Amino acid sequence: MAAARELYLDWNATTPPHPLVLEAMHAARTFAWGNPASVHAAGRRARAALDDARAELATLLERDPRDIVFTGGGTEANNLALAGATALVTSRLEHPSVTRVAEAYVARGLDVRWVAARPNGQLDLVALERALVAAPAGSVVAVAAVNHETGVIQPLREVSELTRSAGARLHVDAVQAVGRLPKAAWLFGDTLAVAAHKLRGPKGIGALATRPALVPQPVLLGGSQERGLRPGTVDAVAAVGFAAAVRRVNESVARYASLAPLRDSIERALGTVAGVNGHEASRAHHVSSLVFEGRRGDELVAALDLEGIRVSAGSACTAGTSEPSAVITAMHDRARALATVRVSLGEDTTEAEVTEFVEGLARILSRGAQPSRGA
Numbered sequence: 001m002a003a004a005r006e007l008y009l010d011w012n013a014t015t016p017p018h019p020l021v022l023e024a025m026h027a028a029r030t031f032a033w034g035n036p037a038s039v040h041a042a043g044r045r046a047r048a049a050l051d052d053a054r055a056e057l058a059t060l061l062e063r064d065p066r067d068i069v070f071t072g073g074g075t076e077a078n079n080l081a082l083a084g085a086t087a088l089v090t091s092r093l094e095h096p097s098v099t100r101v102a103e104a105y106v107a108r109g110l111d112v113r114w115v116a117a118r119p120n121g122q123l124d125l126v127a128l129e130r131a132l133v134a135a136p137a138g139s140v141v142a143v144a145a146v147n148h149e150t151g152v153i154q155p156l157r158e159v160s161e162l163t164r165s166a167g168a169r170l171h172v173d174a175v176q177a178v179g180r181l182p183k184a185a186w187l188f189g190d191t192l193a194v195a196a197h198k199l200r201g202p203k204g205i206g207a208l209a210t211r212p213a214l215v216p217q218p219v220l221l222g223g224s225q226e227r228g229l230r231p232g233t234v235d236a237v238a239a240v241g242f243a244a245a246v247r248r249v250n251e252s253v254a255r256y257a258s259l260a261p262l263r264d265s266i267e268r269a270l271g272t273v274a275g276v277n278g279h280e281a282s283r284a285h286h287v288s289s290l291v292f293e294g295r296r297g298d299e300l301v302a303a304l305d306l307e308g309i310r311v312s313a314g315s316a317c318t319a320g321t322s323e324p325s326a327v328i329t330a331m332h333d334r335a336r337a338l339a340t341v342r343v344s345l346g347e348d349t350t351e352a353e354v355t356e357f358v359e360g361l362a363r364i365l366s367r368g369a370q371p372s373r374g375a
């Protein structure tokens with residue numbers, strides 16, 4: 001079935017693979033399909049492609065290639081970074097791939113220190129300093145450079161200084177930052193998580209950057225691939241696609257930097273009907289977390305979808321129930337979280353598309369109460 005024309009404004013969820021990525025993967029299918037762990041020629045070709053991709057990523061992340069571990073994506077990279085920590089210091093602003101790990105730690109009776117979020121969407125640094133008092137050796141502080149729902153940029157320099165002076169280790173979830181913001185916003189941390197699909201690479205591959213003296217505990221047990229830290233056959237074709245995405249990071253960062261006027265025009269046009277979560281803080285230029293008081297964000301998202309406009313409510317839907325965003329709840333409250341719609345622009349977003357979104361939303365809002373989506 002031919003896809004109807006759609007307006008995609010959900011680039012924080014995932015990005016359309018870039019043509020150069022598809023081209024690189026298409027070519028790699030013919031030579032890099034082997035098992036990179038095999039010693040024969042087919043394996044060696046895959047291994048060479050994998051090594052090249054690792055080198056590309058190591059340059060971007062300013063690490064030695066030996067300190068890059070390919071994973072199945074951002075979730076796995078975050079889980080791997082936190083495994084084996086003696087204590088976890090984190091907040092409800094984090095992605096579920098961090099908060100769920102912390103909850104599992106709590107369930108096992110381990111030391112988890114939740115740091116309060118400020119209403120502007122940044123971590124409360126005073127609370128962080130307090131949480132780090134008497135942190136045991138091997139404690140890990142986990143912070144995302146850019147928030148996935150609000151686009152708020154965390155003060156990583158300060159977070160890093162506080163972490164270091166407490167003798168703890170810093171894990172930076174850079175999944176929403178790489179390819180969108182310059183390194184100054186995210187190149188911190190002893191470990192660093194990246195996911196290819198957020199920067200126009202393929203799904204199912206990500207990476208964790210580590211340090212030479214730092215050997216995380218594996219989450220999965222199996223073979224010796226990725227130094228035993230992420231056992232399982234590595235998809236060298238996906239790694240080639242990841243590397244192609246990494247090679248165009250400067251171009252994409254420049255494009256994202258130019259999106260502020262488009263994002264601001266949305267917020268201006270909707271200023272009388274919507275608030276903006278995190279607007280008081282420094283934000284990535286492409287995200288707007290809009291609050292429509294008295295409305296349901298998920299219903300607005302469904303109504304926009306019917307008009308061919310793809311945005312997100314920032315909610316995790318499980319078995320037909322819609323949980324409001326934990327991030328907005330931590331910044332404000334559940335009512336505000338329920339009324340939130342996330343719009344995330346991307347490299348291909350145009351002024352005409354932004355106008356179309358604002359007009360579509362205005363039409364929906366003028367219709368009054370939203371139709372129910374059922375159970």
Ligand SMILES: Cc1ncc(COP(=O)(O)O)c(C=O)c1O
Nearest residue numbers: 073074075095144148175176195
């Ligand atoms: C900040 C952040 N961290 C981690 C992840 C998980 O990445 P993946 O979907 O590749 O597992 C996401 C995905 O949305 C994210 O936004």
